[in-house]
Amino acid sequence: xxxxxxxxxxxxxxxxxxxxxxxxxxxxxxxxxxxxxxxxxxxxxxxxxxxxxxxxxxxxxxxxxxxxxxxxxxxxxxxxx
Numbered sequence: 916x917x918x919x920x921x922x923x924x925x926x927x928x929x930x931x932x933x934x935x936x937x938x939x940x941x942x943x944x945x946x947x948x949x950x951x952x953x954x955x956x957x958x959x960x961x962x963x964x965x966x967x968x969x970x971x972x973x974x975x976x977x978x979x980x981x982x983x984x985x986x987x988x989x990x991x992x993x994x995x996x
Contacts, residue, residue: 917936919931919933922975923969923974929952930954931944933946943968947966
Protein backbone atom coordinates (compact mmCIF):
# COMPACT_ATOMS: atom_id res chain seq x y z
CA UNK A 916 0.00 0.00 0.00
CA UNK A 917 1.21 3.48 -0.87
CA UNK A 918 0.26 6.39 1.40
CA UNK A 919 -0.55 9.74 -0.20
CA UNK A 920 -0.99 13.14 1.39
CA UNK A 921 -3.69 14.76 -0.75
CA UNK A 922 -4.05 18.55 -0.66
CA UNK A 923 -7.68 19.38 -1.46
CA UNK A 924 -9.03 22.81 -2.45
CA UNK A 925 -10.39 24.70 0.59
CA UNK A 926 -9.83 21.78 2.98
CA UNK A 927 -7.10 20.39 5.19
CA UNK A 928 -4.88 17.73 3.57
CA UNK A 929 -5.83 14.10 4.13
CA UNK A 930 -3.92 10.84 3.99
CA UNK A 931 -5.14 8.08 1.69
CA UNK A 932 -3.88 4.57 0.99
CA UNK A 933 -3.75 3.51 -2.67
CA UNK A 934 -2.58 0.38 -4.48
CA UNK A 935 -0.73 2.27 -7.23
CA UNK A 936 0.41 5.84 -7.82
CA UNK A 937 -2.23 7.77 -9.80
CA UNK A 938 -1.54 8.20 -13.51
CA UNK A 939 -1.82 11.55 -15.34
CA UNK A 940 -4.63 10.08 -17.46
CA UNK A 941 -6.83 9.27 -14.42
CA UNK A 942 -9.90 11.48 -13.97
CA UNK A 943 -10.44 10.64 -10.28
CA UNK A 944 -8.40 9.52 -7.30
CA UNK A 945 -9.75 6.50 -5.42
CA UNK A 946 -8.28 6.07 -1.95
CA UNK A 947 -8.85 3.87 1.08
CA UNK A 948 -8.65 4.59 4.80
CA UNK A 949 -9.12 8.40 4.66
CA UNK A 950 -7.65 10.20 7.68
CA UNK A 951 -6.16 13.51 8.73
CA UNK A 952 -2.40 14.14 8.78
CA UNK A 953 -2.50 13.38 12.49
CA UNK A 954 -4.13 9.96 11.83
CA UNK A 955 -7.51 11.12 13.25
CA UNK A 956 -10.84 10.68 11.48
CA UNK A 957 -11.74 13.29 8.86
CA UNK A 958 -14.63 15.43 10.12
CA UNK A 959 -16.37 15.93 6.77
CA UNK A 960 -16.43 12.20 5.91
CA UNK A 961 -19.28 10.07 7.30
CA UNK A 962 -18.49 7.47 9.98
CA UNK A 963 -17.66 4.04 8.58
CA UNK A 964 -16.55 5.25 5.13
CA UNK A 965 -13.45 3.31 4.06
CA UNK A 966 -13.06 4.37 0.41
CA UNK A 967 -13.47 7.80 -1.20
CA UNK A 968 -13.38 9.06 -4.79
CA UNK A 969 -11.99 12.56 -5.39
CA UNK A 970 -12.20 14.29 -8.78
CA UNK A 971 -8.91 15.78 -9.99
CA UNK A 972 -10.32 19.31 -10.22
CA UNK A 973 -10.65 19.34 -6.40
CA UNK A 974 -7.00 18.37 -5.81
CA UNK A 975 -4.17 20.93 -5.66
CA UNK A 976 -1.31 18.46 -5.40
CA UNK A 977 -0.34 15.08 -3.94
CA UNK A 978 2.65 14.07 -1.83
CA UNK A 979 3.81 10.45 -1.88
CA UNK A 980 4.86 9.59 1.66
CA UNK A 981 7.73 7.16 2.25
CA UNK A 982 7.02 3.83 3.88
CA UNK A 983 8.34 3.60 7.47
CA UNK A 984 10.97 1.11 6.28
CA UNK A 985 12.15 3.54 3.55
CA UNK A 986 12.70 6.52 5.84
CA UNK A 987 16.32 7.54 6.34
CA UNK A 988 17.70 9.90 8.90
CA UNK A 989 19.15 13.08 7.48
CA UNK A 990 21.77 15.08 9.38
CA UNK A 991 20.27 18.28 10.68
CA UNK A 992 22.08 21.50 9.64
CA UNK A 993 21.82 22.97 13.14
CA UNK A 994 22.42 21.90 16.72
CA UNK A 995 19.94 21.72 19.56
CA UNK A 996 22.59 22.61 22.14
